[in-house]
Amino acid sequence: MVATRLASSSLSILILVTLVFFMAHLTPGGPAYSILGMKATAASVAELNARLGLDVPLWKQYALWWWHLAHGQLGYSYLLSRPVGSLLWQYEINTLVFYTVSIVLSTIISILLGLIQGVYFNRWPARLIGGLQLGFYALPPFFVAAMLVLWFSVGLRILPASGISDLRDANPGIATYAAHLVLPVTTVTLLTVAALSRYFGEAVHEELAKDYVRTARAKGVAFTAILFGHVLRNALRPLVTILGLSFPYIFTGGVIVESVFNYPGLGWLMWRSALSQDYPILIAIVLLIGILTVLGNLLADLVNGLLDPRARYE
């Protein structure tokens, strides 16, 4: 299972990196023209090509790219003239903070909502939650983000709408950073909860219908003890799997959310690089997302193994 996923992810990354690499060089005139513009003189194009190493044959550049990667080098950004590796790292930290907070929050809220939904199945609390899930699930992330900015930043003026620091503040502390995180995290959390809690609600409902629950109730175990002692742990397994699988999809939502809030994370960097056709950065981000996808899956398998010993042998 893990090996298959690893293989298909590697193949996927290989295909994408190769495609992006060659397509980038097949654009009319090559990358130099996308950087300098179509009206660039032949001399300046030649100078730039020499500087970026774009004057050697294409297959050599391709081989060189993998050679550098094997040595931990991701190349240089066309526009920012900095090594891609250190550039990515700086944005990666922001993204990690953003996603860790969002995923932890989403998981907690999803578990609470899912428990209510499972226990009050087919009664009004569960129906209300179900309706909200359906509605929020269809909301496009850019719309949610824009509405939150409209209400909380423009209307109520209580939360910052963009970036991670305040220009008027010479020494932005952790509080400033946290304030800038509130709206992006809220957006991602709302949309993630809409999807996750539905799965968890179903799982809790199915678990509650099982024999061991009936036996426990028959011998007089308190309902809350059954719910938190047994059902919760068993119902967590599908949630963890889904969470692992959703990793790249949460990132997808993140590209849009980061672009709305100008949050300097990987999604934002990817968006800006796509607009300015800065291919070394784009190729590196494909690699990184591919690796994150594999890691998400592995992490889910690992946690499932801890939750349920049977899963270790699957």
Place this chain on the structure above:
Amino acid sequence: MSEISLQSSAGMPAAPLGRLLGWLGVRATLVTGLAIGLAIIFLGFAGPSLYPVDPYAINPAHALQGPSTSFPLGTDELGRDELALLLSGGFATLVVALPAAILAFLTGLAYGLAAGLGPGWLDRLLMRLLDAILALPSLIILIFFASLVTLNNTSLILLLGFISWPSLARLVRNETLAQRGRDFVLATEQLGASRFYIARVHLLRVMAPILVVNGTFMVGDSIFALSALSFLGLGVQPPQVSWGSLLESGLDIIALDPWWLILPPGLLVFGALIAASLTGQGLLARYGGTR
């Protein structure tokens, strides 16, 4: 269903249908979804002729006004009529997203049938390739390719069409394999029918409910993907507007509190997505017993 759900609308996994919708009633779900969907398609295609105001007429004297009797949905920062822009943007969105969904549907169907009916080595090859395509979220792949090509209606249709088919392909392939072992297919094969004949006459008929349901979901996915790309500046290009780019231009001047430039395009995308979701779920509950 699990593979197809993972690729659904908001790029997040969709829950199994569940009995969550049961209380709404299957019929109410279907009717509501179809009504919203048809209303949006009607507005997109007939709207510009029903409200014949030039969406691109710049009028600085009326810049950034809220809704009024002369401008039902207000004006943008250039004084352009927002309602006219939305209708024109709706046409631009649908004229790309609908053909793209059809292209993706046909590609996925052909790929799935080829894998399911072809020899074993072809199946393994096609499925391995499919895994590779599904390993990364489609919006990420879309952003990459959108940055590489010249963006116009044709290239966008091809991009969206060739990137959003894999989940359907897997579903069709699995279903084909399941149906191939059934007696009536085996009997037809023994009578000397070609694989193409079996696919055309039997498989398509048996799979019709699944195809209709997932085709509906694919329309929603396509509209979402195009709107997201346009919102990021990598979809429908100026001067042509679309729902995604209209929302983005409202966001550019959000400090001026132009809610009439943000709420309507957002609601239209939301409406299109919820219409596809409700219609698909309604159809699934009604016809798609095989999950």
